[in-house]
Amino acid sequence: MNALKKLFLDELADRYDSEKQLVRAMPIMIKIATCEDLKTLIQNHLSETEGHVQTLERVFETFDEKPKTRKCEATIGLLKEGDELADRLKGSDSLNAALISTAQKIEHYEIASYGCLHEWANVLGNREAAELLEDVLEEEKAANESLIELARCCCNREAFGEDASGESVLVVESYSN
Numbered sequence: 001m002n003a004l005k006k007l008f009l010d011e012l013a014d015r016y017d018s019e020k021q022l023v024r025a026m027p028i029m030i031k032i033a034t035c036e037d038l039k040t041l042i043q044n045h046l047s048e049t050e051g052h053v054q055t056l057e058r059v060f061e062t063f064d065e066k067p068k069t070r071k072c073e074a075t076i077g078l079l080k081e082g083d084e085l086a087d088r089l090k091g092s093d094s095l096n097a098a099l100i101s102t103a104q105k106i107e108h109y110e111i112a113s114y115g116c117l118h119e120w121a122n123v124l125g126n127r128e129a130a131e132l133l134e135d136v137l138e139e140e141k142a143a144n145e146s147l148i149e150l151a152r153c154c155c156n157r158e159a160f161g162e163d164a165s166g167e168s169v170l171v172v173e174s175y176s177n
């Protein structure tokens, strides 16, 4: 087996484990989030993530390989950090903004990983795998964009202490405590 194919399959096994971890973690994020739009966004991306697990199985197949997992330490670390942050911010107005930041860090990591896999599949001459990986890459990019939009339109404002009219309520709240 050539070195690039070995690297590709190793990274694919890492992705396969990562997506499975995320399928288990996202329902918890949905439960913790207090913003309805964020809950819906994560729920939609959970469905896509379940699809990514199946797509990765198909990518293994295109190389005549059985799906393998390799523990993705980066995903474990990102989820652990996000979990600790959410725990510290329980009941705070910045909780949803923090959940978005955790989700965005994960999306960026996924975008980098799928970007490499997509390129490598092309170099390896496996067009079917390259197309499958490109589809996943596009969904990750779109999920990241949706998170940015939601953060800008409400969750960051909420964390800053603005009500729906855009007025700052932070001062009022701090004096009423």
Ligand SMILES: [Fe+2]
Pocket: 045, 049, 106, 107, 110, 140, 143
């Ligand atoms: Fe994702």
